[in-house]
Amino acid sequence: MKKIIYLLLCFAGLSASAQVTDTTKKINIADTLKKDLFTAPDTVKHLRSKSWALVPPSVLVAYGASNFFFKPVRRLDVSINNDIMEDAPNFKHHPENFFQFTPVVLVYGLNLVGVHGKNTFIDRTMIFAMAEVMMSLTTFGIKKVSHRLRPDGSDYYSFPSGHTANAFLGAEFMAQELGDKSLAYSAIGYSFATATGILRMYNRDHWFSDVVAGAGFGILSTKAAYLLYPYIRNRLFKAGREKEDNRDVPAELKKEPKTSSILLPSYSQGYLGMQFSMQF
Structure with a gap:
């Protein structure tokens, strides 16, 4: 158990080490929606969405994919799965089905009580939709091609973990939108994502490398969406602005x-x- 938690926390080390006080004032929900929905910024603001930021999640994807040809990674998968079987042989609980959506729900919920993100409702939603499309096409496409058997032997769609990818997509989305207000928001999002990955292994739905790759795909999709969206938005609306x-x-x-x-x-x-x- 300690081995699993330690390894997962290593690649989820983006969690906050300090908390900054959030002094956002409470305002009426109707006013919040009006301000956030209709007051569009001149330039889409995006946080930590530079091209070099795509490197860490790409490393996670590369590690996960290495299980197909690098025997030490495969042996670690088997070792962790054996530890889980010893610790909780009858574990069958699936809160991760809800945890994977929690960071995104929190972003929009906090918006309703006056905690605004980096972007307006429309821009934020478009970015999230782009990330989801990229993540879904990638992960589900690779699942069919990789043909990896799950630890429980139920099917051959083990690699990568879709639940984990979706959870880390939401965690990075929360960090991008609210991370500059308080590092606690980033920590909360990544905590739910990490818990999702652990539960996927405890339910014998995925190997450790599946979860690591899923986390990489999720983070990579969100960062890519924040990197690309300003260019797409400006190109789409440039003609309209000139008119x-x-x-x-x-x-x-x-x-x-x-x-x-x-x-x-x-x-x-x-x-x-x-x-x-x-x-x-």
Whole structure:
């Protein structure tokens, strides 16, 4: 049991080591929704969503995938599963079915009581939807291709863990939106995600490397969504903004192609002629 908790906490070490006091004022729910839904920022704010941030979750995915060709990783999977069988041979409880959604529910719930995230409701929801699509397509596609048998022998969809991927997607979503207000929010999200991974192993639904890879896919999907969304949003709404900016401008002042021309008579060396000039 100690081995399992230690290994999981190693890759979930993003949890907070200190807590910052959240001094957000309580306001009316209707006012909160109006402010958060309709007051769109000029530029989408995104926290810690730089390209280098994709490296740590990619390492988790690589570790999980290495079980197919690296025997020490496979032996560790078997060792951890044997420890679980000894500690809790009859364990059959599935709170992880709810834990995987808890971080996302908390983000929207806290928003209702006045704790605003980094982005407005619409932007935040679009980012979350993008992350879910990327994660779902990746994990369920790989499940069919990898054809790995679950520890309980029920089917061949063990790698990677979809529950864990979804839980860590939500945990990173919570960290991105609320992590700058208080590190406690990041710690709460990642605690639920880590618990989800542990429970998936205790229910013999997944091997340890399945859970590690699932965590990597979940975090990677969220970080990629935060990285890509500002570019997609700006491109989609750029034309609309330009049209809106020019809507009330008089027709004679709207930007038109700037051209000018001039035609002048000329006389040189006894010859009469014309000179034409145009500027674009």
